[in-house]
Amino acid sequence: MIVTVASGKGGTGKTTVAVSLALAVATDTVLPGQAPADDPSVVLLDCDVEEPNAHLFLRPSLDLRREVGVLTPVVDETRCTGCRRCAEVCAYHALAVIEGKVLVFAELCHGCGSCSWNCPEEAIREELRPTGLVEVGRAGALGFAQGILNVGEAMAVPVIRQVKKQGAAVVPGGLVVIDAPPGTSCPVVESLRGADYALLVTEPTPFGLHDLRMAVDVARCELGLPVGVVVNRTGVGDEGVDQYCRAERIPVLMRIPLDRRIAEACSDGLPLLEALPEYRQPFRDLYRQICQGVAG
Numbered sequence: 001m002i003v004t005v006a007s008g009k010g011g012t013g014k015t016t017v018a019v020s021l022a023l024a025v026a027t028d029t030v031l032p033g034q035a036p037a038d039d040p041s042v043v044l045l046d047c048d049v050e051e052p053n054a055h056l057f058l059r060p061s062l063d064l065r066r067e068v069g070v071l072t073p074v075v076d077e078t079r080c081t082g083c084r085r086c087a088e089v090c091a092y093h094a095l096a097v098i099e100g101k102v103l104v105f106a107e108l109c110h111g112c113g114s115c116s117w118n119c120p121e122e123a124i125r126e127e128l129r130p131t132g133l134v135e136v137g138r139a140g141a142l143g144f145a146q147g148i149l150n151v152g153e154a155m156a157v158p159v160i161r162q163v164k165k166q167g168a169a170v171v172p173g174g175l176v177v178i179d180a181p182p183g184t185s186c187p188v189v190e191s192l193r194g195a196d197y198a199l200l201v202t203e204p205t206p207f208g209l210h211d212l213r214m215a216v217d218v219a220r221c222e223l224g225l226p227v228g229v230v231v232n233r234t235g236v237g238d239e240g241v242d243q244y245c246r247a248e249r250i251p252v253l254m255r256i257p258l259d260r261r262i263a264e265a266c267s268d269g270l271p272l273l274e275a276l277p278e279y280r281q282p283f284r285d286l287y288r289q290i291c292q293g294v295a296g
């Protein structure tokens with residue numbers, strides 16, 4: 001099962017929830033003193049590739065690091081006739097033909113391959129333009145992978161796709177937890193695509209409600225996923241999030257109070273379940289509710 005933990009805005013505690021959910025389920029699968037199995041039954045994928053930070057809490061051992069990128073066109077000028085076909089078929093305006101010469105705007109290229117496929121002179125070959133890294137490892141019983149987008153790079157989606165492939169390492173019937181980037185743009189959609197459940201983390205404030213609405217629009221309305229909500233930092237703000245969830249029939253699966261001890265654990269780089277073990281059972285209960293939500 002794939003659960004994507006997302007949030008309409010940054011700073012809601014999304015990574016805390018994703019890490020805690022993964023740890024609560026993973027530690028359930030290994031008895032004290034028992035060595036973790038070779039293939040993990042729970043994998044955490046940090047797809048927040050512009051600012052991956054789950055590793056700060058999990059301190060994984062990373063044993064594989066691979067460069068990833070976008071296949072970008074390179075034009076052989078000795079074969080090119082300047083016919084403009086490549087620029088016409090590029091949906092991303094990554095090519096222009098000026099005075100018979102093809103200009104490639106590599107940062108706009110999505111690597112779809114249309115230009116080389118349509119070139120009548122077979123004048124285009126493709127070269128990998130590095131956009132980031134994927135790192136893979138383990139944190140105890142938990143499988144782990146993260147993507148790191150190169151500084152200044154805009155193409156997050158290809159890196160996220162490569163991180164998601166690491167979810168295949170989980171044993172059949174296991175759990176993949178995806179920590180999505182904040183917001184509702186293309187990288188978030190890619191992180192949600194193919195998931196079985198969208199767990200949306202928000203705060204009980206007007207800003208939290210505004211961004212929750214956008215996240216629900218993407219996850220439930222556009223992608224058709226079952227959604228549930230975790231309300232973080234309860235005790236501040238107003239009733240808006242609860243009223244909205246009631247009206248939209250969206251289950252609020254968990255509430256985490258505003259608690260100085262949680263903030264201190266985060267700033268010390270401690271997993272919530274390590275700093276406050278009393279949260280282990282609530283996160284197991286959260287997983288049980290998600291399973292029920294997936295089963296319908």
Ligand code: SF4
Pocket residue numbers: 075079080081082083084085086087097102118119120121122123124
């Ligand atoms: S389609 Fe091929 S031949 Fe035509 S302009 Fe592009 S690269 Fe040149």
Ligand code: SF4
Pocket residue numbers: 071072073089090091092093094095108109110111112113114115116
């Ligand atoms: S590979 Fe696709 S996105 Fe990139 S330049 Fe060619 S047509 Fe455009």
